[in-house]
Amino acid sequence: MTDAVTALREILGPKGWLSGTDAEPYQRDWLNRYGVAPLGVARPANTAEVAAVVKACRVGGVAVIPQGGNTGLCGGAVADRADAIIVSLSRMTGIGEPDPESGSIAVDAGVVLAALHDALEPHGLMFPMHLGAEGSARIGGLIGTNAGGSQAFRYGMMQDLVLGLEIVTPDGAMWDGLRAVQKDNAGYQLRKLFCGAEGTLGIVTRAVLRLYPTPKQQASALLVMSDFAAAVSFGTYLRGEAGEFLAGLEFFSDVGLRLALKNLPDLAYQLETRGDVYLLVELASGSARVPLDEILASALEWGMEEGLVVDGALANSGAQRAQFWRLREEQPEGQRLEGEQLK
Template structure:
């Protein structure tokens, strides 16, 4: 056992330091593509311990890999070299008292998102962040990756929902930025900068988050759209007519629906007809006086008159609402069970979604004829999870993964979009990012990293290459 491992285990005690087989559950990423065995896993009980760990690692020249719920899709929370320590905040799970008057709450970074949702429910308050991994994803990881999810178009991403932060810096100092106000211009917006920094500038240990009152009523509909252009047009109409109620606006394709129905036998599709594209619409209001069903029905009628909507139904119960949502939420699982896949996390300006999907299909079909394309995602912010399965009868992509990624990145970039919308870069997309960034952007990001973490202690090789 090396000296610095002794130091770490002394700082943390037996509960706080895992090595050998105990560390294995932390070692690999969610998709099982990244991760080598680290020196161990540090599980600090509080901020002071987290800071001491970072300080000791820095002094020993050991890389520090912050890990939240380890649900990331880009391999940014596991080690790529043995001389590394994973810092998991899974023991720091305190949830403060919500402040209903101010609409805020202080939480430890290790809090699981679903646990926060549950804790808020009796208070009539909500934290408007919803995504597939909410049962495991932790607040610190959500901040580190600047998570988006299905309500981002209305309430924002994590960077919009964070009021204050506490962060352990790469030097092992603690920045106390735990203010609890939206309007704070007393210097650089550090609180925003740490969002999406993927643990390369510091480890978020605590946060003050913005809360909203829970809506008093909601209504959902599943719609069959004539095509993607129709979905975009209908989305624009809805934003104009019911923008302030819009709490969900998700799309998926018939290809994805078919995969989900094939692999998840308990899923049920309950409309009479199928189509190429589906839209899941959810409206919510704090006022019981708003005729939500009437507003949604009237929009639906308009959509049918315009030839945009070909079929559809409002959920007539909570159970049916859940079924509608499962059709959307089981898309990734359906595709995973189909076998090999390639995931791309694209965003384009919302009005360009249909154009992207059309052009993307041509490009991908050119690269590997018959490749199956399953685009689904968030219509309101243009976020397309553009996933591929091999052609029917094939098990792989003929070694063309890189070609797909490059072509789709170029297409999204040309349209003013991003090839890393809400999953981040991690290790999976760092080469692509460095290649895609302009020289000025590359330099600014490297300087930023260099200023905060000159020894490249925190999450080296993630988000940016070695600091300037």
């Protein structure tokens, strides 16, 4: 172990190797339930250093735990044994220029999701992955966990948004699968193997991601449903009515909502009625000519007539839309503040 640590210090230098108190911020998971002190934290600055770290650990018999933004809720990004190192890609944050013709962009695995959103905004393009932890979640971790996000209903999971990958395999070799082709049937789609593999098959170092034009308009609603079966029935109806404009359809329960409202004083519930089951609905379009508000209002009226929707409201501004989504996205924080939990 000593030889491996010495090798890692030489490979990474003082900025790239953390140990002792400097490594403590990486040691525990977001819920502060899991994690033991590892030998140290490797913070490589490029793919070559990632490969060198993996090779040194393989020679030295040291376990490797890849870590993105460490926003997971299951303890998968922290060490469960002392003879291990954490590999954090937090120094690898390069964002390439978006290519509007291919609808793609190349980014390093350590890029924070919110930083990617900010970088794309001036170009009229978006990466359709949104979740409560986007201010700290990193692209590599999102790929490793095959994240879904709030718009998975329209755009798919993370594996559907990844066009190509660069990977360091467990033997320290590099696999270059950085392709920007959307209609790609050239042999095995190896990139799919790494989406959801949680670092067990290799460490993602760079990715080519699929982009979409930024919607020119959105229509959102928060609905109280009579029960879960009603939520399913209403969702089926909405899929038929809204079709390709249906961007988000998210369920949550009153259990999660209650904990969020209890523990986050700035969170506000804006409907008169509470229930056991809620739906967040969002329509989006790249054209300003599509009557999204009419489509959603008509669906809401139908749901109430059928007894599926007990109460509901359409967002009348971007600020209210954000408040609706916070009710869903802040629930993990509300649960964390409540105490220990099973996930």
